[in-house]
Amino acid sequence: MPPILALAFGLGLWQAVVWATAVPHFILPSPVRVAAALWENTALLGAQAAVTLGNLAMGLGAGILLGMATALNLAISPSARILLRPLMVFAQAVPVFALAPIVTLWLGYGAPSKIVMVALVTYFPVTSAFFDGLMRLPADLDDLARQMQARPWPRLMLLQLPHALPSLGSGLRLAAVQAPFAVIIAEWVGASKGLGHLMLLSNGRAQTDLMFAALILLAAISLCLFLAADRLARHWDR
Amino acid sequence: MPPILALAFGLGLWQAVVWATAVPHFILPSPVRVAAALWENTALLGAQAAVTLGNLAMGLGAGILLGMATALNLAISPSARILLRPLMVFAQAVPVFALAPIVTLWLGYGAPSKIVMVALVTYFPVTSAFFDGLMRLPADLDDLARQMQARPWPRLMLLQLPHALPSLGSGLRLAAVQAPFAVIIAEWVGASKGLGHLMLLSNGRAQTDLMFAALILLAAISLCLFLAADRLARHWDR
Amino acid sequence: QDKLTLMLDWFVNPDHGPIILAREKGYFAEAGLEVEIVTPADPNDPPRMVAAGRVDLAVSYQPQLHLSRHAGLPLVRVGTLVETPLTCLVVLADGPVQSIPDLKGRKVGFAVAGVQEVMLNAMLAHHGLTPKDVEQINIGWSISPALMSGQVDAVIGAFRNFELNQLALEGKTGRCFFPEAEGIPSYDELIYVADPTRMDAALIARFLTATERAALDIVNDPDTAWQIFRDTDKALDTDLNRLAWADTWPRFALRPAALDLGRYQRLEAFLAASGATPGGIPAADLAVDVSGATE
Amino acid sequence: MTAPDLHLMGDLRMGDRLLCPGLDLHCAAGAWTVLLGPSGVGKSSLARLVASLPCPAYLTGGITADDGASLAGRVTLMAQTDQLLPWADALENVTLGARLRGARPDRGRALDLLRRVGLDGHANRRPATLSGGQRQRLALARTLMEDRPVVVLDEPFSALDAATRATMQDLAAEVLTGCTVILITHDPLEAARMATRAWLLDPAGAAPLDLPVTPAPRRLSDPATLAAQASLYRRLMAADDAA
Amino acid sequence: MTAPDLHLMGDLRMGDRLLCPGLDLHCAAGAWTVLLGPSGVGKSSLARLVASLPCPAYLTGGITADDGASLAGRVTLMAQTDQLLPWADALENVTLGARLRGARPDRGRALDLLRRVGLDGHANRRPATLSGGQRQRLALARTLMEDRPVVVLDEPFSALDAATRATMQDLAAEVLTGCTVILITHDPLEAARMATRAWLLDPAGAAPLDLPVTPAPRRLSDPATLAAQASLYRRLMAADDAA
Numbered sequence A, B: 001m002p003p004i005l006a007l008a009f010g011l012g013l014w015q016a017v018v019w020a021t022a023v024p025h026f027i028l029p030s031p032v033r034v035a036a037a038l039w040e041n042t043a044l045l046g047a048q049a050a051v052t053l054g055n056l057a058m059g060l061g062a063g064i065l066l067g068m069a070t071a072l073n074l075a076i077s078p079s080a081r082i083l084l085r086p087l088m089v090f091a092q093a094v095p096v097f098a099l100a101p102i103v104t105l106w107l108g109y110g111a112p113s114k115i116v117m118v119a120l121v122t123y124f125p126v127t128s129a130f131f132d133g134l135m136r137l138p139a140d141l142d143d144l145a146r147q148m149q150a151r152p153w154p155r156l157m158l159l160q161l162p163h164a165l166p167s168l169g170s171g172l173r174l175a176a177v178q179a180p181f182a183v184i185i186a187e188w189v190g191a192s193k194g195l196g197h198l199m200l201l202s203n204g205r206a207q208t209d210l211m212f213a214a215l216i217l218l219a220a221i222s223l224c225l226f227l228a229a230d231r232l233a234r235h236w237d238r
Numbered sequence C: 001q002d003k004l005t006l007m008l009d010w011f012v013n014p015d016h017g018p019i020i021l022a023r024e025k026g027y028f029a030e031a032g033l034e035v036e037i038v039t040p041a042d043p044n045d046p047p048r049m050v051a052a053g054r055v056d057l058a059v060s061y062q063p064q065l066h067l068s069r070h071a072g073l074p075l076v077r078v079g080t081l082v083e084t085p086l087t088c089l090v091v092l093a094d095g096p097v098q099s100i101p102d103l104k105g106r107k108v109g110f111a112v113a114g115v116q117e118v119m120l121n122a123m124l125a126h127h128g129l130t131p132k133d134v135e136q137i138n139i140g141w142s143i144s145p146a147l148m149s150g151q152v153d154a155v156i157g158a159f160r161n162f163e164l165n166q167l168a169l170e171g172k173t174g175r176c177f178f179p180e181a182e183g184i185p186s187y188d189e190l191i192y193v194a195d196p197t198r199m200d201a202a203l204i205a206r207f208l209t210a211t212e213r214a215a216l217d218i219v220n221d222p223d224t225a226w227q228i229f230r231d232t233d234k235a236l237d238t239d240l241n242r243l244a245w246a247d248t249w250p251r252f253a254l255r256p257a258a259l260d261l262g263r264y265q266r267l268e269a270f271l272a273a274s275g276a277t278p279g280g281i282p283a284a285d286l287a288v289d290v291s292g293a294t295e
Numbered sequence D, E: 001m002t003a004p005d006l007h008l009m010g011d012l013r014m015g016d017r018l019l020c021p022g023l024d025l026h027c028a029a030g031a032w033t034v035l036l037g038p039s040g041v042g043k044s045s046l047a048r049l050v051a052s053l054p055c056p057a058y059l060t061g062g063i064t065a066d067d068g069a070s071l072a073g074r075v076t077l078m079a080q081t082d083q084l085l086p087w088a089d090a091l092e093n094v095t096l097g098a099r100l101r102g103a104r105p106d107r108g109r110a111l112d113l114l115r116r117v118g119l120d121g122h123a124n125r126r127p128a129t130l131s132g133g134q135r136q137r138l139a140l141a142r143t144l145m146e147d148r149p150v151v152v153l154d155e156p157f158s159a160l161d162a163a164t165r166a167t168m169q170d171l172a173a174e175v176l177t178g179c180t181v182i183l184i185t186h187d188p189l190e191a192a193r194m195a196t197r198a199w200l201l202d203p204a205g206a207a208p209l210d211l212p213v214t215p216a217p218r219r220l221s222d223p224a225t226l227a228a229q230a231s232l233y234r235r236l237m238a239a240d241d242a243a
C-alpha cells in the first residue's frame, strides 16, 4: 500500500509542478501526456526496453560473477592483494562513464560495448564491497580460525563468506543502482537500439513526451532491479 | 609504496596496449602523448578543474548534509517514514543522470545545475545507507533503550547514530564515487566550463590527448575524494 | 550597454567567425551591446533554450527551425550566419560506399538526432531506398573517429568544411554526398532564431549589423581574420581549424539580416512532401527580416 | 516511587512448548526473590517478560503489580549478556540511562559506583579492553544507576570470583534497599545469602525453597547460610535427577 | 598425539603494567591444572597466550612444552565468550573445526556430543534461539570435538546450574582423559572436584592451593571434596582482603 501511495504522491507532485509553473511541454510534459505517449508507443517502447534489458542482464551477470571471483581471489591470495588492491582503488576512482566513448569506439555500437560498460560499472563496487567484508572478519571468529588451524579455503567459505554476505549485499545494491545508468550512457554514446537510443532520438525530434515515457520505463526497470538487490541484501543482513 | 607501484603498473599496461595493438592515437593516445598534453595545457586544465572542483564541493556538501538530515528525520518520525520511505526507494531507482538534460534546461548552463546534479546523486545513497544503519539497531541495544525509556532524540543520538556510522561511511564512499560522474555528466549535458566540457570539446575537435589529460585530472580528483571518504569510513568501521 | 545572450549550435569553431570577430573587434560594444556567448552540449538545445526564455538568441539550422515549429516551439528566424548547406553524408573515398544506393544494408552514423535523420531519409528516398534499408546509429560526438575506425560506413551530419579536413589530417580521404545534389532544396545552414513573442527586434538588428561588419572584414582579409580568431583562445589554434577556416569563410552570409522567403517556403513544402512534417506554416511565420525595426 | 509487590501467574509457554507450568510467584516489595532452575527452563524469558521486553515466551496468567499500575518504565533488567555500548567508555556506559531519557547524568554518583564495583581508574576505557568480570561489573554499575523500584538481575555475578562476588552482592543489597528485586542465579550460596524467598523452576513447575529465617542478605560466616547452601545444593542436584 | 607437559614461566605483563609476577606453573600431561584468581588478574590473557592467540599481554619467561615442540596447533581454547557462528546451526557449529581444516566432520560423534551436553533435538537451531546455558554447552561440545592434546577452558561452566554443571564436568573429564587441561574457574567447588593441581593468581603472584590427595575428578559426595571447597573458599576470600 505505501508504495502505491508514494507513487500517487510523486505523480501528483509532478502534475502540480506542471500546472503551477506552466512549464512548456517540450521541457516537462505532464504525466497525462507521458501516459498517452506510453500507451501509443507500447510496441516501440517494449522492443527497445527488451534490448536494453538484455544488455543490462548480461552485463550485470558478468560484472557480479567476475567481481565476486576477484574478491574471493584477493581474499585468499596475499600476493595478489599487494599488487591488485591499490589498482582496485585507482580503478574504482576512474570515472568509468567517461570511458564510454572509448569503449564504444573499440567495441562498436552493438551489444558488446553496452555489456562491457555495465560489467565495468558493476564489477568495482561488487569486488570492493565484497572484499572489504571478507577481510573484516571479527576478532573472535579469527581467533577460532587460528586455533582450529583453518585452511585458507574453508576459512574463506565457512567464516569469511557468510560474514561478508551483508557487505556483498551492499555491493549488489550499489551495482543495481549504477548498472541502468551505465547502459543508458553507453546507449547515448553510440547505439542503434535501446531505451537510451530512443530517448536521444525523441529528444532530437522534440518528442519530449516519448522521451519521458522511455525514462519512466527505465525508472521502472531500475526500480525492479534495485528492489531485487535490496531484497537479497536484506535477506543477508543479520 | 604499493600505490605508486600500482600506478606504474597501470601506466605500463596502458603503454603496452598502445604498442601492442597499434591503436590509432585518436582512439587511445599513449601515456606519453597525454603527459605532453597535460604539460602544455596546464593553465587551461587548471582553470577548468577549479570550476569542476568548486561545483563538486558545493554539491557534495549540500547532498551529504541534506541526506544526513533526511535520514535522521526519517529515523525519528514514524509518520514521515510511512510516506517518504517508499518515495526514497523510487527516487533512488530513477536514473538521476537521465534527468540531467531537464535539470540543465531548468537551471541553465551555469553552476546551479551542476551543483544540483551532484547533490541529487549524493543525497540518495547517503540518505539511504545512513537511514538503513539508523534503523538496524541491534536487538540488545534496542532492549536497553526500551527498558531505560529512552526518548526518541537521545536514542537517536546515543544509540542509533553511533551504530549507523559504518553505514554512513558506506554511503559516503558511494557518494564519493558517484559525485564526479554526476558533475561530468552535468557538464556534458550543458556547460560552458569545467573538465567535462573540456573533454567534450577536445573529443569533438579530435584532440584525444587533451581529452585524456582532462580525464586523468578527473580521475585524480575522484581518487582523492574516494580516499578521503574511505579514510573516514574506515575510521568508523568497527 | 544592452545585454544579449547568444547560444551557439556547437562549441566555438570557424563557423562562428563573424560572431567572434565582431566581439574581438569591438563591434558589439560599438553597437551598444554586451553579448554573452554560451556553447551548448547538445545541438538540439539552442532552439529550446530560446523557446524556454533562457537565452535571447540562438544559432540553429534551417531544417531544425521547421521541425521545432511543428513541435510547437515559438521560434522565428531573424538572421543568417552561413547561407549554404554545410551538412553532407561522408564516406571514406576508398570504402565500400561509392554511391548512395551502396548504403543498402549498411551502418550510417548520425551526430544530432532529428534534423539529420530527416536529411538522410530524404537522400535515401531520392534513390528509391527507405529508412529501413540502413541501420541508423547515434554516434554522439565522435563523427570522424567512428568513420575512421570502421564502426560505421557513413556519417550524416558531418560538415563539409570540417570533417573532410579532419579525415585528411589523419591521412584518410573522405567523399561527400551533398544534400542539395541529392534532391533536397538548398537552405541556410546556420541561422539565428529568436522567440517572436519575446524578442527585441531592434536589439537583434543591431547585433546583425555588428556581425555584418565582421563578415565583411573576413572576406576582405581572411588571413588577418584567422589570426584574430585563432588568438582568442589557445584551444582554437589547431591545424584542423586553420584548414576549416579556409573552407568556411567564403560561405558566411554577407547580409545576415537579408531574407530569402522562397528558401523557407521550398524547404517547408519539401519536408511536408517527404512526410517529415505536416507542413502548412507560411514562410512569413518562419522567418522575418528585423533590419527595419527601431526602438 | 515506592516499590510494588509483583505477582507472576500461570504457565510459562513458548509457542506450543510448555516451559514451566503453574507459576504462582509472589515477589514482595523490598525483598529479594531468587529464581533457580536448570538451564533452558525459561528464567531469562521470565525476566524479559517482567521488564516488558519483546520475548517469544509468554505467561498465561500475566504479571501484575499490587498497585494496579502498569510495570512499563518501572523495571530495570540486568541481562545475561552485558549489552555494553562498544563505542562508549565505561563512564558513558554507566550514565547511559539518564542520557537516554534526556536528563543530566549524575556524574558524581556514576564515578562513585564505578569505584565501588572496582573499576576505579577505568572510567575512560572501552568495554573491549576490559576482562569478562570487569564488563559484568560495569553492567552492574549501569543497572544500579537506574534507580527503579523493580530490578531484575539475570545471573549478574556469574563471571566474578568469590570475593568480588560477595562484595558486589553487598553493594547491590545496599543500593537496592526497598526495591522489588528478582535475582536469577545458579549459585546456591548466592541464593542462600541473598534470598528473602527462593523458587526452583523446572519443567514440572515452580517449587519454593527452604531458607534460613534470618533476614537477607545473610553473613557468609553465618553457619545458617552455609547450611542453607548445602541443602539448596542437594535440592538442585536432586531436581535434576528427577527431571 | 600424546599430550605434553607445559611450563608457564615469568611475569605476566601488559604493556608496562605488571598483572601477575613470578609465575612458575607446571601443567602436567593427563592432569587438570586449575587457575583461580580475582577478576582482571590476567587469567584469560594467559589462556590466550597458551593458545598462541594475539593478546596485548605477554609472559616474560614464555610457555614451553616438555617435548620441545611448538604449541601452535596443539591447543584448543574454549573462550569466555561463546564465539558461536550466528549464521550456523548447532550441528554446524560443533563440526566447525574439522570443516575448517578441510576434513570430513564426524557427524555421528558430533550428534553424540550434542546429546551428551543436553542439546538433543536442538541440532538445527541457531545460537540466537538458545538460552545462555545452552549456548555455553554448545561451545563446550565444539571444544570437545577438537581432540587436541592441550585444552584450555576459560570459565566453561559459568552459566550452568549446579546439576548440569556437574554433568558437564564429568563429561569433560571423560572426553579429555589424557589431555593437558588448564581450567579457569571462579567456583571453588569446581576447583575442588576437578583440579589435579590448583593455583591462585593474584597481583602478588601465583600461589599453589591445597587439594585432597584423591585423584580428580572427585565425587561430589566425597567429604574431602566439600572440605576442600570450604577451605578454598576461605582462601579466596582471604586473598582478596589481602589485595
Ligand SMILES: Nc1ncnc2c1ncn2[C@@H]1O[C@H](COP(=O)(O)OP(=O)(O)OP(=O)(O)O)[C@@H](O)[C@H]1O
Pocket: D128, D129, D130, D131, D132, D133, D134, D159, D161, E014, E019, E038, E039, E040, E041, E042, E043, E044, E045, E046, E056, E080
Ligand atoms: N585490549 C586490552 N587493552 C588493555 N587492557 C586490557 C585489554 N584486554 C584486557 N585488558 C586488561 O588486562 C587485564 C587482564 O584481563 P583478563 O581478561 O586476562 O582478566 P581475567 O583474569 O580473565 O579476568 P575475569 O576473571 O574478569 O575474566 C584486565 O585488567 C583488563 O582490564
Ligand SMILES: Nc1ncnc2c1ncn2[C@@H]1O[C@H](COP(=O)(O)OP(=O)(O)OP(=O)(O)O)[C@@H](O)[C@H]1O
Pocket: D014, D019, D037, D038, D039, D040, D041, D042, D043, D044, D045, D046, D056, D080, E128, E129, E130, E131, E132, E133, E134, E159, E161
Ligand atoms: N528466540 C527463541 N526461539 C525459540 N526458542 C527460544 C528462543 N529463545 C529462547 N528459546 C528457548 O526457550 C527456552 C528458555 O530460554 P531461556 O533463555 O529463558 O532459559 P534460561 O532459563 O534463562 O536458561 P539459562 O540458565 O541457560 O540461561 C530455552 O529452551 C531456549 O532454547
Ligand SMILES: [Mg+2]
Pocket: D043, D044, D045, D080, D154, E131, E132, E133
Ligand atoms: Mg538465562
Ligand SMILES: [Mg+2]
Pocket: D131, D132, D133, E043, E044, E045, E080, E154
Ligand atoms: Mg577472563
